[in-house]
Amino acid sequence: MKRYKVLHIITRFDKGGSAENTLLTVIGLDKERYDVTMAYGPSTESLMSESEARANRMGRERAKSAGIKLILIPELVRCISPVKDLKAFLKIFLLIKREKYTIIHTHTSKAGILGRWAALFAGVPIIIHTPHGHAFIGYFGRLVTYIFILTERITAIFTDTIITLTDRCKEEHVKFKIAPPERFRTIHSGVEMERFLNLNIDAEKKRRSLGITDGYLVVGTIGRLAPIKGHKYLIDAIKTVSEKIANVRFLFVGEGPLRHELVKQAESLGVIDKILFLGWREDIPEVLSVIDLFVLTSLYEGMGKVFIEAMAMEKPVVATRVGGIPDIVRDGEDGILVPVKESIRLADAIITLLEDKDKRKKMGRSGKGHASLYSDKNMAAKIDRLYNEWILEKG
Numbered sequence: 001m002k003r004y005k006v007l008h009i010i011t012r013f014d015k016g017g018s019a020e021n022t023l024l025t026v027i028g029l030d031k032e033r034y035d036v037t038m039a040y041g042p043s044t045e046s047l048m049s050e051s052e053a054r055a056n057r058m059g060r061e062r063a064k065s066a067g068i069k070l071i072l073i074p075e076l077v078r079c080i081s082p083v084k085d086l087k088a089f090l091k092i093f094l095l096i097k098r099e100k101y102t103i104i105h106t107h108t109s110k111a112g113i114l115g116r117w118a119a120l121f122a123g124v125p126i127i128i129h130t131p132h133g134h135a136f137i138g139y140f141g142r143l144v145t146y147i148f149i150l151t152e153r154i155t156a157i158f159t160d161t162i163i164t165l166t167d168r169c170k171e172e173h174v175k176f177k178i179a180p181p182e183r184f185r186t187i188h189s190g191v192e193m194e195r196f197l198n199l200n201i202d203a204e205k206k207r208r209s210l211g212i213t214d215g216y217l218v219v220g221t222i223g224r225l226a227p228i229k230g231h232k233y234l235i236d237a238i239k240t241v242s243e244k245i246a247n248v249r250f251l252f253v254g255e256g257p258l259r260h261e262l263v264k265q266a267e268s269l270g271v272i273d274k275i276l277f278l279g280w281r282e283d284i285p286e287v288l289s290v291i292d293l294f295v296l297t298s299l300y301e302g303m304g305k306v307f308i309e310a311m312a313m314e315k316p317v318v319a320t321r322v323g324g325i326p327d328i329v330r331d332g333e334d335g336i337l338v339p340v341k342e343s344i345r346l347a348d349a350i351i352t353l354l355e356d357k358d359k360r361k362k363m364g365r366s367g368k369g370h371a372s373l374y375s376d377k378n379m380a381a382k383i384d385r386l387y388n389e390w391i392l393e394k395g
Helices: 015-027 050-065 082-099 110-121 142-156 168-175 205-211 229-242 259-269 284-290 305-312 342-356 355-371 376-394
Strands: 004-012 035-040 069-072 103-108 128-129 160-164 182-185 217-222 246-253 275-281 293-296 317-320 335-340
Touching: 004 015, 004 082, 004 110, 004 376, 015 035, 015 103, 015 128, 015 305, 015 376, 035 082, 035 376, 050 069, 069 182, 082 110, 103 110, 103 275, 103 317, 103 342, 110 128, 110 142, 160 168, 160 229, 160 376, 168 182, 168 355, 205 275, 205 284, 217 305, 217 342, 229 246, 229 259, 229 342, 246 284, 284 305, 293 342, 305 317, 305 355, 335 342, 342 355
Parallel strands: 004 035, 004 103, 035 069, 103 128, 128 160, 160 182, 217 246, 217 293, 246 275, 293 317, 317 335
Antiparallel strands: none
């Protein structure tokens, strides 16, 4: 059987959703059919804690054990840097020319632009891009956003397929005229379901280890402490929730630049005693086992793998109705969706579910059944089929 050389390129290989998706993709591809390499940036902008950095190193070792070649490109950073960007482009171009890849598959915005242009100039037959969401709304000012959209439109002209994580994300790309609908393929991000199904976890023991006493309801959120995740609206909602329900605690899992600001906000609202800031955790299944309700208040979310993880463990969800979330969390079935940036509506939804155990259980069971559709094996199989389609046409 002929083996085809594939290069995946991503800016930050950290513990975010896009990096985890990329890792599961390269590991899941058939190694008898594909010779897989992954080029990645240094992740210095992620402000990783030591525990997150350790988990990141374990991810790289896991990739190597699966036969993936890893190439660090120090200049491939997330922020705009003309000198570093030019160096990164040249390194990617020279790598592609030297190794003669059949497929270049880029991930996220910066790597997607540099990698696809390098692939074009190097004469790569098949160019595929996964944006893992988009930055058309809520990230930059109007001028920068327009330049970014224009660049994406031009780059999409020579991109064979753009993989979106949800149909909603595809619709948004088409709305912004990035490319015609036929250029897109929806392939949901995969989750290692075995990490979250049929686990033998002593939830009560875990609750005690976190300092949560008996009789308390627990609400959890998982995500980088960054503006796009909308944590400040959740903290505003916590004040309303705690006035109605006294025996509740909120777990914030994640690190990021807003941690100090969020702590100050909680202190000023008098709810700091209701919140446990747990930082980055490697024991996500165990943490999810102790919560009664999962909440995510993102201002934008391409898909949100963490929803699948929570739903796989039968946790009902409250989330904002943005991006690809409505495709994953079915409003009224797996949880409740609320408008973005509306803390009162968010608080009402949280209170509704905390006060109704039967509804929580019903939504949790519904979510678990729905989550089974989003396994990492299904994702890898769909990407394999996409590659094969283009190999038959171009390879």
